[in-house]
Amino acid sequence: MTSTISGTAKDIYLFSYFTGKSETGLHLAYSLDGLTWTPLNDGKSYLLPAVGKDKLMRDPSIVQAPDKTFHMVWTTGWHDNSIGYASSKDLISWSEQKAIPVMTHEPTVRNSWAPELFYDEASMLYYIFWASTIDGRFSEVGPSEDGLDHRLYYVTTPNFKTFSETKLFFNPDFSVIDGAILKRGKEYFLFVKNENKTPVEKNIRVTVSKDINNFPTEVSAPITRNWVEGPAPLQVDEYIYVYFDQYREGKYGAVRSKDGKTWEDVSDLVSFPKGIRHGTAFKVSETVLDNLLKNSK
Numbered sequence: 001m002t003s004t005i006s007g008t009a010k011d012i013y014l015f016s017y018f019t020g021k022s023e024t025g026l027h028l029a030y031s032l033d034g035l036t037w038t039p040l041n042d043g044k045s046y047l048l049p050a051v052g053k054d055k056l057m058r059d060p061s062i063v064q065a066p067d068k069t070f071h072m073v074w075t076t077g078w079h080d081n082s083i084g085y086a087s088s089k090d091l092i093s094w095s096e097q098k099a100i101p102v103m104t105h106e107p108t109v110r111n112s113w114a115p116e117l118f119y120d121e122a123s124m125l126y127y128i129f130w131a132s133t134i135d136g137r138f139s140e141v142g143p144s145e146d147g148l149d150h151r152l153y154y155v156t157t158p159n160f161k162t163f164s165e166t167k168l169f170f171n172p173d174f175s176v177i178d179g180a181i182l183k184r185g186k187e188y189f190l191f192v193k194n195e196n197k198t199p200v201e202k203n204i205r206v207t208v209s210k211d212i213n214n215f216p217t218e219v220s221a222p223i224t225r226n227w228v229e230g231p232a233p234l235q236v237d238e239y240i241y242v243y244f245d246q247y248r249e250g251k252y253g254a255v256r257s258k259d260g261k262t263w264e265d266v267s268d269l270v271s272f273p274k275g276i277r278h279g280t281a282f283k284v285s286e287t288v289l290d291n292l293l294k295n296s297k
Helices: 286-294
Strands: 012-019 025-029 058-064 070-075 081-090 098-100 113-120 124-132 151-157 167-170 177-182 185-194 201-209 229-236 239-246 251-257 275-286
Touching: 012 058, 012 229, 012 286, 025 177, 025 275, 025 286, 070 124, 070 167, 113 275, 151 177, 177 229, 185 229, 201 239, 239 275
Parallel strands: 058 113, 058 275, 229 275
Antiparallel strands: 012 025, 012 275, 058 070, 070 081, 070 113, 081 098, 113 124, 124 151, 151 167, 177 185, 185 201, 229 239, 239 251
């Protein structure tokens, strides 16, 4: 495939995702309107996983730095105490993969799931936050499968070489995974999944703050149906879109809002590549997309 995007300058959106059980690594799709997503590279992988016990690449989260470098983190396995990291100038050629030991200091940690990247312009720091269960930390038997009781933890870094001490990031009164942040104006929106199984929740909630380090633990009512995960927020014109993985049905859905309070389900309006699983949506320039299209196999 060797086409380019022609016409006047416009917003381009990319989606990073995995397929199947994630052994095939990083996949990318693009959209011009936030609704129709087309796979790049004929749906083939851009990067195979090489770190972690299971050598998986689940939940790839990508952010573009001020210097235009792309940074990516991902889940390397079901029971790891570290997360994966790599960087790229063009999303095609990637640096050596590394494991960031975010939870190695916790001997009873059971997992490090769905790390998410967010670059905070105010502090000029990258936030990396993920979900972990530490045995006995918040409950004897957690409300999620296998007795898990997740909370969100985080580190910050200015350069992906030095990292802050791991700290608790979000501690609501439920088992929480899949955090994702979007900033609009002066407000930060934190989207999370309520992972409680009994009674069934498995839905997406949101909490809003003007301080990235202090999100209220009182969250909204569900903004999605139950049995979804992996919220991926994206600003498209006047709307905030939140894409989500309907993992029991093997397809993707979406909600959108103009004010961040009232949400409408627009799952019938969106189309995604077959087999897409949890990832992130982000904006890029036309130059980035043109290069990806020219180099597609």
